[in-house]
Amino acid sequence: MMLMGAQAGGSNNGEKFMTTAARRPATLDDVARAAGVSRSTASRVLAGNGFASPTARERVRTAVNLLGYVPNPAARALVHGSGVRLLIAVAGTGPAVLDDPYVDQAVAAVARACTPHGLGVAVQWVPLGAPERLTQLTEDRGVAGLVLLNTTPALLDLVPRRLRGRAVSIGIGSATVPSVDIDNGGGTAAIVRHLYDAGRRRIAMVTGPRWLACANRSVGAYRRLLHDAGLPAREVVGDFSAARGYAAAREVLRRWPDTDAIVGISDATALGVIGRLRADGIRVPEDVAVTGFDDIPLAATVALTTASHPVRQIITAAATMVLEHREAPETTVFPSALVVRGSA
Amino acid sequence: MMLMGAQAGGSNNGEKFMTTAARRPATLDDVARAAGVSRSTASRVLAGNGFASPTARERVRTAVNLLGYVPNPAARALVHGSGVRLLIAVAGTGPAVLDDPYVDQAVAAVARACTPHGLGVAVQWVPLGAPERLTQLTEDRGVAGLVLLNTTPALLDLVPRRLRGRAVSIGIGSATVPSVDIDNGGGTAAIVRHLYDAGRRRIAMVTGPRWLACANRSVGAYRRLLHDAGLPAREVVGDFSAARGYAAAREVLRRWPDTDAIVGISDATALGVIGRLRADGIRVPEDVAVTGFDDIPLAATVALTTASHPVRQIITAAATMVLEHREAPETTVFPSALVVRGSA
């Protein structure tokens, strides 16, 4: 509680007089002085490593609490040459990729993971056609680590040495950049199998953009299963958005009027599909079953059958890997869990 | 394009030999050396202010491009005592407030605004019952600015002097902290009026948590309009979530079975309400009209009548205020626009 009073009085122990009002945050020097030790000793105590007598330890600890000392990350970063923020680089065709709620979630999750470490987050779009733009971004000494989103192989190759062990990719990885990924293939397979088991035989899919590796794994799984069952694939290209799903639904039914199930590459896509279908008087799931992917909060509310992934956890895991500079396995795959609800 | 080749060769001009491989990012010293001027001169031309001959300017510029120089924000922050990230402090009853997609969006939007300035973002929850926790957070020299979310008056009072002019509140403001806000009252009034004009007379509302000032403005407007029309208010407390809307819908109809319209405090709430209604065989909007608030992307897809606010722009405006350290008017109110779609 009333720490501030104590601080205001205590922080100027060795000073001639208490200056005006602006109690500026305490520095390590203040702590050292208050503890009656040298700056170096104080630093050692705080670092946890290095030698220090129990007495010194104790006194420094007290001083820190008393003054409410918080290390200045800029100073630390400067001496360590380590940077002060994590960069989230999102590949995409245009800056609009950053408008995706999925990116919002990723940024927020990384920010939450960074905050306790005294680091901030920055986001930037990297043009799909000019991956070398990433180099400019990593040139910045302020960048302490890198999280790649919508990663492409070209991007992976451009991660500089300086960031080795401080970079992670959500999606595909490489020999030098570990990755954290979802088992899209398995998830989609489970969905398609569920549809098949429910008697659906004319199953279409609204896909994601072709350049996205992780989306392609879903599409691949869809094709394989249909192929194995001797069924033809029915694909319409989408872009993860509800708006595109809305349009795509009509295209699917125009091209293949007897379609009895539509697999959405994402929940938003599926929601769009359902919106269009209902608007056209087509019953879901009676006439056409619809499935999503990701299990966003809204999915439960509208009873969407989908595959669930702990996106937040995944991103947090990724952020933690770079924050703690951990030697990581080349790839960590998170499972996908089928969630059967009303829409299929 | 092939800048890297040029850099690798050029950056060690005055050195004895080119060391191994690790081309570390160029420093201002490197630039100065390459340009044949002193560090200060280089610093001046980069700062834009200060004197410098056209020649010097030119040479420094060239050197910067050649070396791909990017200033080290940590060093800058250190000398300016300015901090390296913006803190987004979110008040709420528990850490779960951070799970809200609205917060995700805010964090991401602020991050986007910060990135060009070389700043990162951090997010933290501030317990509603212990606003003084904010003080600990702002004690950190790394904090360059503050964005308050779900602000309460107690919080506003705890913004330290150091952050004067570098803090902004989304929602209510104070004499020392400017605010950026939505005209919730006006927006809600427009919605209720629309419902009334459409002949609805038994209008209920699923509200937000009581402690939230901005939510209360909506509730206030709802009450006022109903009161003026000689109609009774029908309120059920919600929390912005779809899940709560889902539950609240049933409560509304249990307490007032003849309800013919439900005003949701948020789109998510409204979506939940609609889900429950439809599941119970109640037609929307024929039997009960439903409205939301905010116009999230999904609203258009499911034809939700709502009030639209450029949330991203609003947050960006807020972030920009603190980034550019602008003298801001005490309050900037963004308008709310009624969007009539199918649900009401």
Add this chain to the structure above:
DNA sequence: CTGAAAGCGCTAACAT
């Protein structure tokens, strides 16, 4: 076990 001293990269007086 502890203190003195150097220096991370940059800016801002203060001399030229």
Add this chain to the structure above:
DNA sequence: ATGTTAGCGCTTTCAG
């Protein structure tokens, strides 16, 4: 107009 000089707050050899 330009260079020289002090630091900003912290970590880290290197001597005691």
